[in-house]
Each structure stands twice: as structure tokens, then as C-alpha cells.
Amino acid sequence: QSLVMKLLTNALVVEKQPVMSSLLQRPLILKAGVRFTATVRFLINLPEFKDLLKVTPVFDKDVEAAVKGLRLASCCRFRQFNFVRDNSKRLDVDSPGGGLAAEFAYMDIKRKTKAPNEQSHVGVCEELHLVTFVTTFQIAGLECNIQVSSLPVVVISSSSQVCSAWASVMWWNMLSPSEPWNLSLFSNPPPLSWQQLSQVLSWQFLAAGQRGLDENQLLMLRDKVGVDPEGLVYWSNFFKNESAWIWIDGILDLIRKYLVDLWREGHIMGFVSRERTRVLLQEKCTGTFLLRFSESSKEGAISFSWVKHSNGEAHVHAVEPYTKKELEFMSLPDVLCSYSVGSKFRKPLVFLYPDIPKDVAFGRYYSSDLQTPKQGGSGYVDRRPVHVSLLPLTPHSPTMEMNAEPETMELEQWFEEMISDILTLPAPP
Amino acid sequence: QSLVMKLLTNALVVEKQPVMSSLLQRPLILKAGVRFTATVRFLINLPEFKDLLKVTPVFDKDVEAAVKGLRLASCCRFRQFNFVRDNSKRLDVDSPGGGLAAEFAYMDIKRKTKAPNEQSHVGVCEELHLVTFVTTFQIAGLECNIQVSSLPVVVISSSSQVCSAWASVMWWNMLSPSEPWNLSLFSNPPPLSWQQLSQVLSWQFLAAGQRGLDENQLLMLRDKVGVDPEGLVYWSNFFKNESAWIWIDGILDLIRKYLVDLWREGHIMGFVSRERTRVLLQEKCTGTFLLRFSESSKEGAISFSWVKHSNGEAHVHAVEPYTKKELEFMSLPDVLCSYSVGSKFRKPLVFLYPDIPKDVAFGRYYSSDLQTPKQGGSGYVDRRPVHVSLLPLTPHSPTMEMNAEPETMELEQWFEEMISDILTLPAPP
DNA sequence: ACAGTTTCCCGTAAATGC
DNA sequence: TGCATTTACGGGAAACTG
Numbered sequence: 006q007s008l009v010m011k012l013l014t015n016a017l018v019v020e021k022q023p024v025m026s027s028l029l030q031r032p033l034i035l036k037a038g039v040r041f042t043a044t045v046r047f048l049i050n051l052p053e054f055k056d057l058l059k060v061t062p063v064f065d066k067d068v069e070a071a072v073k074g075l076r077l078a079s080c081c082r083f084r085q086f087n088f089v090r091d092n093s094k095r096l097d098v099d100s101p102g103g104g105l106a107a108e109f110a111y112m113d114i115k116r117k118t119k120a121p122n123e124q125s126h127v128g129v130c131e132e133l134h135l136v137t138f139v140t141t142f143q144i145a146g147l148e149c150n151i152q153v154s155s156l157p158v159v160v161i162s163s164s165s166q167v168c169s170a171w172a173s174v175m176w177w178n179m180l181s182p183s184e185p186w187n188l189s190l191f192s193n194p195p196p197l198s199w200q201q202l203s204q205v206l207s208w209q210f211l212a213a214g215q216r217g218l219d220e221n222q223l224l225m226l227r228d229k230v231g232v233d234p235e236g237l238v239y240w241s242n243f244f245k246n247e248s249a250w251i252w253i254d255g256i257l258d259l260i261r262k263y264l265v266d267l268w269r270e271g272h273i274m275g276f277v278s279r280e281r282t283r284v285l286l287q288e289k290c291t292g293t294f295l296l297r298f299s300e301s302s303k304e305g306a307i308s309f310s311w312v313k314h315s316n317g318e319a320h321v322h323a324v325e326p327y328t329k330k331e332l333e334f335m336s337l338p339d340v341l342c343s344y345s346v347g348s349k350f351r352k353p354l355v356f357l358y359p360d361i362p363k364d365v366a367f368g369r370y371y372s373s374d375l376q377t378p379k380q381g382g383s384g385y386v387d388r389r390p391v392h393v394s395l396l397p398l399t400p401h402s403p404t405m406e407m408n409a410e411p412e413t414m415e416l417e418q419w420f421e422e423m424i425s426d427i428l429t430l431p432a433p434p
Numbered sequence: 435q436s437l438v439m440k441l442l443t444n445a446l447v448v449e450k451q452p453v454m455s456s457l458l459q460r461p462l463i464l465k466a467g468v469r470f471t472a473t474v475r476f477l478i479n480l481p482e483f484k485d486l487l488k489v490t491p492v493f494d495k496d497v498e499a500a501v502k503g504l505r506l507a508s509c510c511r512f513r514q515f516n517f518v519r520d521n522s523k524r525l526d527v528d529s530p531g532g533g534l535a536a537e538f539a540y541m542d543i544k545r546k547t548k549a550p551n552e553q554s555h556v557g558v559c560e561e562l563h564l565v566t567f568v569t570t571f572q573i574a575g576l577e578c579n580i581q582v583s584s585l586p587v588v589v590i591s592s593s594s595q596v597c598s599a600w601a602s603v604m605w606w607n608m609l610s611p612s613e614p615w616n617l618s619l620f621s622n623p624p625p626l627s628w629q630q631l632s633q634v635l636s637w638q639f640l641a642a643g644q645r646g647l648d649e650n651q652l653l654m655l656r657d658k659v660g661v662d663p664e665g666l667v668y669w670s671n672f673f674k675n676e677s678a679w680i681w682i683d684g685i686l687d688l689i690r691k692y693l694v695d696l697w698r699e700g701h702i703m704g705f706v707s708r709e710r711t712r713v714l715l716q717e718k719c720t721g722t723f724l725l726r727f728s729e730s731s732k733e734g735a736i737s738f739s740w741v742k743h744s745n746g747e748a749h750v751h752a753v754e755p756y757t758k759k760e761l762e763f764m765s766l767p768d769v770l771c772s773y774s775v776g777s778k779f780r781k782p783l784v785f786l787y788p789d790i791p792k793d794v795a796f797g798r799y800y801s802s803d804l805q806t807p808k809q810g811g812s813g814y815v816d817r818r819p820v821h822v823s824l825l826p827l828t829p830h831s832p833t834m835e836m837n838a839e840p841e842t843m844e845l846e847q848w849f850e851e852m853i854s855d856i857l858t859l860p861a862p863p
Numbered sequence: 864a865c866a867g868t869t870t871c872c873c874g875t876a877a878a879t880g881c
Numbered sequence: 882t883g884c885a886t887t888t889a890c891g892g893g894a895a896a897c898t899g
Binding site: 038040163164 | 889890891892899
Binding site for chain 1: 708730737751752753754755759760763764773779812813814815816817818819820821822823824825
């Protein structure tokens with residue numbers, strides 16, 4: 006009997022499914038009031054247990070017990086939750102393997118009315134909770150109690166907290182192999198080595214955009230995150246106030262939603278400082294550009310910088326970053342394709358750094374050719390947005406006369422274009 | 435006593451407040467599960483009633499009674515709802531007038547589990563319900579019951595039903611002066627005269643954009659709505675399947691959100707057929723344009739049409755309509771300001787019909803001048819979207835050679851522009 | 864007053880009912 | 882099956898609460 010018990014104690018395995026559709030890659034975060042699904046599997050293939058194992062999910066089971074017992078008023082406690090319905094289910098035969106399993110669908114937790122001593126000193130996303138599945142059964146006249154718990158779970162009340170909750174999950178994931186499971190981990194969170202953290206960060210990008218971070222990108226992030234002389238990163242620096250994580254998470258979201266293709270193909274250098282951008286570009290020929298993430302926007306935004314040589318000097322310009330809202334309307338490849346400068350609408354972007362012709366890198370993603378107007382049956386004239394900048398130096402600004410040289414160049418270019426246009430025009434009849 | 439009773443019977447007046455913030459101008463629509471507020475006022479200024487009048491809101495009070503009494507199984511019934519909490523309140527002194535009043539905040543209805551005979555043959559937005567406020571009190575040993583009801587209320591479960599619900603409210607409003615209150619109005623809805631309907635429609639535009647509909651606009655709508663030979667409009671034509679109302683409501687929403695200014699100032703002709711647009715514009719000089727609502731989009735969209743004379747022929751073009759989603763990014767005035775055509779980015783819009791220079795009509799709403807690049811401290815180059823169309827006839831399309839004449843014109847214009855540009859350039863040093 | 868947290872609720876999408 | 886209606890829930894904003 007004792008052997009059976011021991012086997013059973015470790016016999017249930019929990020596979021958690023996502024809380025929300027947008028959290029497909031983010032398990033271990035539960036939003037109160039939003040349904041989630043978990044599957045419990047009985048690993049010992051004994052058909053005689055069929056219909057014997059009635060499993061009940063309990064939220065924060067051991068925490069309850071501990072509080073009811075010894076340390077009732079001794080310390081502050083986490084928020085308390087419970088399941089809104091009775092989700093008990095009997096394990097049944099699982100089609101493929103023949104083992105016993107049950108899918109707990111429509112699980113849904115609700116916060117209990119706050120207890121008087123329920124005043125945690127960590128943020129809600131630093132509370133770690135557990136979902137435990139318990140079952141009691143008789144075998145050979147003996148009563149057995151077995152149970153299995155989920156990995157630690159962060160409970161949020163609004164989707165605006167997903168970003169913070171995910172930071173906790175990452176931190177916990179990196180520490181769990183070395184530390185014993187400790188639900189109060191964040192009351193005194195141990196630091197991570199940059200070694201460890203950089204690896205998790207790279208995984209995030211792999212998950213979001215099918216490509217991790219390269220050495221240069223990680224070097225730039227290392228500066229942002231704040232690594233101490235011993236190569237350690239502290240939780241409070243990584244996550245708390247105006248931290249690097251919120252910025253990085255915004256960019257992950259940007260990639261997931263609008264830049265998967267370009268990120269996967271490595272066309273986005275992304276994490277590169279403004280200064281380094283200048284250094285890289287000024288060596289390259291006019292029209293060379295690169296894509297980098299805005300360092301100021303917490304929402305995730307992407308800009309491009311390009312170089313223009315005139316008069317022996319290299320000028321590096323950077324466009325106002327594009328936000329998610331803008332990319333919803335026009336894909337980044339289309340922006341790059343049509344971006345124009347000056348009153349003559351010249352195209353300043355030619356080569357993706359180091360030297361890939363723009364259309365080779367992005368051509369396959371252009372939504373359609375500007376040169377072939379759509380003739381829909383609708384009778385409406387098709388149109389498309391073109392993003393245009395007036396650089397500080399333009400032919401029409403007389404206040405800039407001290408910079409007359411580049412203007413002369415523009416004028417020359419313009420005549421060239423004009424001649425070329427005339428040559429391609431059909432001859433008047 | 436009888437006099438007092440009679441006075442009291444009509445003594446309570448209900449002032450309903452909006453269900454939802456976006457329904458500020460749309461009372462009489464309640465969404466299940468969304469809180470609303472109502473104020474009940476006791477019109478007789480007798481301070482001795484203070485704290486005597488405990489008023490309770492009841493949903494569909496008389497309907498309940500009628501059903502419990504006689505016609506229980508006789509006919510189909512509307513959906514049933516009730517208030518989720520006890521909202522009883524005592525009337526108290528109302529600060530300004532000194533009269534008795536109470537504000538019922540946090541009222542919230544919930545659908546009852548469906549009764550077996552609850553199968554109405556009208557749509558949910560055609561069911562008319564009532565909120566009734568009842569009070570019982572003793573005066574001089576006599577028990578008095580008084581009550582007052584709201585105007586009929588449409589109960590919806592999703593904000594996607596607001597459009598349909600509002601159609602019912604309008605129809606009811608136009609009929610209520612002549613018909614006795616009838617909650618089953620829509621089981622056999624009487625027609626409205628076009629006279630009446632056109633007035634309500636005009637009011638909708640007055641409410642949404644501070645300007646009603648003029649005669650020409652109403653004439654166009656008359657055709658859309660479908661008026662019978664006797665000048666009557668039937669509910670089923672106005673509202674049911676692919677009806678005019680859904681289209682009109684989309685446009686009202688477009689105006690409310692993005693076009694209030696232009697609509698108020700009468701710069702949007704809006705309701706004008708494509709044919710009439712052609713007739714109006716071809717008489718006018720090149721560059722004259724007008725704004726009209728898309729007739730095909732159910733979502734509310736606006737297009738502009740302009741005329742170009744070349745070779746003695748008038749060509750009227752219309753741009754692909756702008757949707758709400760697009761106007762969120764770029765205001766219509768900015769679109770009009772920057773809209774360009776052809777590879778030379780010429781501006782085809784000059785005069786708002788009949789002859790108002792574009793900048794006079796829209797200039798004050800341009801978000802900023804394209805000619806003065808913003809020099810933010812951010813170090814980023816400002817940019818803005820310009821909408822560009824390639825008309826079927828362009829200098830670069832050799833397949834169009836039979837229309838060579840307009841191209842020659844374009845070429846001439848282009849040289850003119852070039853000369854003018856050269857003249858305004860600062861002289862090379 | 865304020866920041867962290869929760870609630871509210873529109874608008875869209877998906878699910879459900881009929 | 883298709884349409885009518887309801888439910889689900891992300892996302893932004895307001896409201897709450899210490």
C-alpha cells in the first residue's frame with residue numbers, strides 16, 4: 006500500500022493552458038474572472054482506478070492550511086481567491102494513451118472579500134499562488150489522499166498587469182532550479198547574473214519573433230538593464246520604476262503584432278544606440294539605413310536612420326518612430342518603400358545596412374506596387390499614404406542659406422530626375 | 435384625501451440619465467448589466483412627506499401583473515428582467531427647490547432565466563419595457579399607493595444593438611403623440627409619413643453635428659429610405675434588412691467622432707448621389723471638389739470628388755472613401771490639404787463647391803503646416819502622411835497613349851511649377 | 864495627493880440558441 | 882444551416898482605496 010501511495014503522490018501532472026487568447030505563450034498568469042483550462046493526468050496506467058478518482062481543484066490549498074494553523078496573525082498575507090464553481094471531476098480514460106485524465110475547463114477564480122490581515126508588502130504581481138488538485142479514495146479499505154500542484158501562478162485583475170506578471174514569471178523561472186520553491190520569493194528576491202537574464206531575454210524574442218538576440222543587441226541591453234560590477238542584476242532595477250523590462254516588453258509586443266517577418270529575417274538591428282547608429286552609418290554610402298527601436302517610447306516604437314553624404318560630410322537622420330497604432334495602418338515595409346523627403350519627394354532609403362538593396366530585403370512584403378493603380382469596379386480612385394519629411398535643409402527655406410551647398414546638390418539631382426522623366430515620357434503626338 | 439391621491443398619482447417625474455457614456459444623447463436604451471441612473475422627483479412641495487416616501491423601482495411592473503392575472507399562457511411574452519439589487523430609497527429634500535427627490539444610482543438589470551412561453555415574435559430591440567417607481571405610505575390612517583413610470587425602454591445585451599434600439603426609439607417618439615402608449619407597438623408598427631421621418635432624421639444630425647439636413651440632402655435620403663406613393667415609410671423598409679437606417683447611423687457616428695466641425699459649418703454636402711455630383715462639378719472649374727458619404731459602406735465613410743477639365747472634357751474623379759479607422763490617424767482637413775495625384779504629386783483639390791478656396795474652408799483645421807518642419811528636441815525628423823493616387827491617365831503609362839493630350843498639359847504644368855520653384859530658390863552663392 | 868490596483872464598459876469576436 | 886442574440890474578454894480609462 007505504501008508503495009502505491011508514494012507512486013500516486015507524484016502521479017498527477019498538470020498541464021496548464023492559456024488564460025487568455027493573447028497569452029498563448031504566457032501560462033502561469035491567471036486573470037481573475039477570466040476562464041482557463043487545465044488538464045490533470047494520472048500517470049500510472051491502472052484501469053481499475055477508472056471512476057474512482059474524483060479530483061477537486063483548490064486554490065492556494067497549503068497556504069490556507071498554514072494560516073489556519075500556526076501563523077494566523079503573525080504576518081501579512083497575500084490576496085485570497087477561490088474557484089467560483091465546483092469543478093470536481095472524475096478522471097476518465099484518455100483516448101490516445103489509455104491513461105486516466107480529466108480536462109478542467111471553465112475554471113474561474115474570484116477574489117475573496119479582503120481579510121483584515123491581508124496586506125502584503127509585495128506588489129500583486131509578486132505574489133505567487135498555487136492551484137492544487139486533490140483526490141481522496143479508498144483502496145483495499147485504506148483511505149488515500151493524493152494531490153498535485155501547478156507551478157507558481159501570478160494572479161492579476163487587469164490585462165495591463167500582464168507585463169509585470171510576466172517579469173515575475175521569468176525571474177522565478179531562472180531561480181527555481183537553484184532555489185527551493187518559495188512563494189514568498191519576491192519579499193526578498195535574489196539577483197540574477199546577466200548571463201542568466203540575457204538568456205531569458207533572448208528566449209522572449211525567440212518566442213515573439215522566431216529569432217533570439219545577437220551579441221551586439223545583448224550588449225546594448227546590458228547597458229539599459231543596469232548590471233552591477235559583479236555582473237548581477239537586481240529585481241528592483243530590472244522591474245521596478247521606469248525599468249528596462251517595461252520598455253522591452255513593449256518592443257516584444259510590437260514584434261509579435263507587426264514585425265514578426267522582418268525580425269525573423271534579421272532585418273531589424275533594433276537594439277543599437279543612437280551614437281552607434283551614427284558610427285555605423287557614416288562609413289556607408291548615401292542611402293544606407295537601419296532599423297532601431299525607440300529608446301524613449303514605453304509603448305514599443307521603431308524608427309529608421311539613414312545617412313546622406315554631401316559636401317564630404319555625413320549627415321545621419323532618424324525619422325520620428327512608428328508606433329503600433331501607425332503600423333496597424335501601414336506595414337513597415339510599405340513605409341520604407343514609400344518614405345520620401347523634401348518637396349521633390351526624393352527617396353532617401355536605398356540600402357539596408359550594411360549593403361542590402363532595400364527591395365531585396367523588403368520587396369516581398371510591399372502590399373502592392375504604387376506604380377500600378379488599382380482599377381476596382383467601385384469607380385473610386387485608389388490611394389495610398391506616403392510618409393514625407395521635410396529635412397531641416399530644404400530648397401524653400403531661405404533661413405538656411407548658410408547651408409547652400411547641399412541645396413545646390415538637391416537642385417542638380419532634381420534636374421537629373423527631370424531629364425530622366427522627360428526621356429521616359431511618351432512623345433506628344 | 436382623494437384630491438391628494440390624484441395629485442400624487444401624477445406627482446413623480448422620472449428623469450433618466452444615460453446608460454453608457456457614449457449614449458449621452460440616447461436615453462431610453464438600457465444595456466443589461468450596465469449601470470444607469472434615474473432621478474425621481476416629488477412634485478408637490480410638502481415637507482411633511484419627508485422620510486415618508488420609500489420609493490422602489492420595479493422593472494416591467496404592470497406587465498408582470500397582467501401576465502400573472504389573465505393572459506398567462508395566451509400569448510408570447512417579452513424577455514423578463516429585474517433589478518439586481520434592492521434600490522429602494524427614501525425621498526429627501528432636494529437642495530435647490532426644496533422639493534423631495536432621490537437619485538437612484540447604480541441601477542442594474544439582469545435577465546431572468548427564460549420562461550417557457552417567453553418567445554416574442556418581434557426582435558429584442560422592438561420590445562418596449564418600463565421602469566416603474568412605486569411607493570406606499572399612510573396618511574391620516576389611509577394607505578396610499580402611488581407610482582410613476584419611465585418612457586418605454588429598449589433593453590439590449592450588446593452595444594452592437596444600440597443602432598437598432600435607437601431606430602425603435604425614434605419610431606416610437608414620432609408615434610407617441612397620436613397613438614396611445616402601446617408596448618406592443620412593433621408587433622404591428624404603423625407607418626410614418628416622410629414628413630415626420632425626415633424631421634426626426636434631421637434632428638439626429640442636429641444632435642450629432644450641430645446642423646440639420648437641408649432640402650437637397652433630404653431629397654437624396656428620401657430615395658434611399660423608400661417612400662411609398664402616398665408618402666408613407668414602413669418600419670420594415672426603414673429598419674429591416676440592409677436598410678437605410680443602418681447606413682445613416684454609421685454616418686451619424688462618423689460625424690460625431692470625426693466630422694463635427696466640418697459638418698457644423700456646412701462644408702460637407704454628404705448626401706448627394708454620384709450622378710448629381712458629376713452634374714454639379716462638371717459645370718465648375720478644374721479643382722472644384724465636394725465631400726460626400728459613401729453609399730456602399732455600412733460603417734460610415736466619406737469620399738471627395740473633384741473635376742478636372744482637359745481638352746474640353748470634364749473628368750470627375752472620386753477617391754476611395756475614408757473610414758473611421760483612417761480618420762483616427764489623419765483628420766479629413768489634413769487629408770484634403772495634402773492629397774496629391776500622379777508621380778509629380780500635383781494637388782487636384784482647389785475649390786470646395788461651389789467656389790470656396792480650399793484653405794479658406796479647411797485651413798483653420800490643418801494640424802500643422804507641411805512647409806514648416808517641426809524641430810523637436812527629440813532629434814527625430816518629423817514626418818506626415820500624404821495620400822497619393824495615380825489616376826488611370828499618367829505620364830508613365832504608355833497604354834494610355836490615346837489620351838496624350840492631358841499628358842501634354844501635365845508636362846506643361848510641370849515646367850511651370852519648375853520655373854516657379856527655381857525663381858523662389860535662394861541663389862547659389 | 865498619489866500610485867498601485869481594481870472596476871467599468873465599449874467594441875469586436877466568438878459562441879450560443881433557435 | 883443561417884440569422885439573431887448573447888457572452889467573452891482585450892484594452893483603455895475611470896474609479897477606488899488605502
